[in-house]
Amino acid sequence: MTYIDPHIHMVSRTTDDYQRMAQAGCVAITEPAFWAGFDRSSAQGFYDYFRQLTQYEPSRAAQYGIKHFTWLCINPKEAEDPGFAREVMSIIPEFLDKPTVLGIGEIGLNKNSKNELIIFEEHLALAAEHNQLVLIHTPHLEDKLKGTKLIIDAVKNNQEIDPGRVLIDHVEEHTVGAVLDEGFWAGMTLYPDSKCTPQRAADIVEMWGTERIWMNSAGDWGPSDPLAVPKAQVEMRRRGHNQQTISKISFDNPKTFLGQCPKFVIDG
Numbered sequence: 001m002t003y004i005d006p007h008i009h010m011v012s013r014t015t016d017d018y019q020r021m022a023q024a025g026c027v028a029i030t031e032p033a034f035w036a037g038f039d040r041s042s043a044q045g046f047y048d049y050f051r052q053l054t055q056y057e058p059s060r061a062a063q064y065g066i067k068h069f070t071w072l073c074i075n076p077k078e079a080e081d082p083g084f085a086r087e088v089m090s091i092i093p094e095f096l097d098k099p100t101v102l103g104i105g106e107i108g109l110n111k112n113s114k115n116e117l118i119i120f121e122e123h124l125a126l127a128a129e130h131n132q133l134v135l136i137h138t139p140h141l142e143d144k145l146k147g148t149k150l151i152i153d154a155v156k157n158n159q160e161i162d163p164g165r166v167l168i169d170h171v172e173e174h175t176v177g178a179v180l181d182e183g184f185w186a187g188m189t190l191y192p193d194s195k196c197t198p199q200r201a202a203d204i205v206e207m208w209g210t211e212r213i214w215m216n217s218a219g220d221w222g223p224s225d226p227l228a229v230p231k232a233q234v235e236m237r238r239r240g241h242n243q244q245t246i247s248k249i250s251f252d253n254p255k256t257f258l259g260q261c262p263k264f265v266i267d268g
């Protein structure tokens with residue numbers, strides 16, 4: 001069945017993964033800027049990363065008929081030094097007009113530190129200034145609930161940001177309600193055997209419905225599964241969900257959210 005994976009880090013994946021994803025029905029992906037598995041030593045390192053995201057990956061994906069879009073930022077893990085973070089952020093505007101850049105992301109919090117929050121708020125201001133969509137990473141495990149609350153408060157404090165143009169990712173059972181209730185979009189990240197599994201994602205959909213929610217693999221350099229979305233489609237089908245519901249979560253909803261950026265154009 002056709003699907004969109006709206007959050008996957010393909011720079012860490014092999015070309016074989018593109019092929020397998022295409023065969024499983026993937027027609028488009030969006031790749032947020034994130035940690036590369038190591039801390040980059042200069043803003044120039046990010047410049048090259050942004051070139052990779054905006055120039056190289058779209059053509060690698062196109063070989064398999066997959067449309068590749070991206071989001072730019074300095075991720076919270078590398079944003080602990082505000083001076084360095086600002087230097088990286090200063091090179092983002094020149095990339096925002098590139099044809100496949102959808103917005104600012106994945107920004108957010110990692111350890112919920114004060115400096116992370118400052119840089120998060122500055123990214124929100126950058127997004128507002130350039131009228132960009134926003135994709136937000138929430139911390140994992142014990143920091144998630146607190147981090148999600150801090151993030152929601154920070155976004156609401158910026159009067160120029162419309163919650164309907166913000167996707168808060170990595171939601172789980174205890175955070176999805178707050179995200180949806182405040183008018184944001186919610187992303188469920190599927191992990192092979194920890195955190196949100198395809199089974200738990202199906203549970204969340206059964207409890208919270210199908211409005212303003214999507215799922216993604218967040219496949220990266222660590223243990224992750226680039227085929228997590230089609231596997232969750234299979235799990236939902238096994239539970240008796242109809243084609244329309246499955247398609248809404250895995251294709252229609254990401255298309256609607258991402259389509260708020262006129263650059264996001266795909267078939268179907």
Ligand SMILES: [Zn+2]
Binds near residue numbers: 009034
């Ligand atoms: Zn990610």
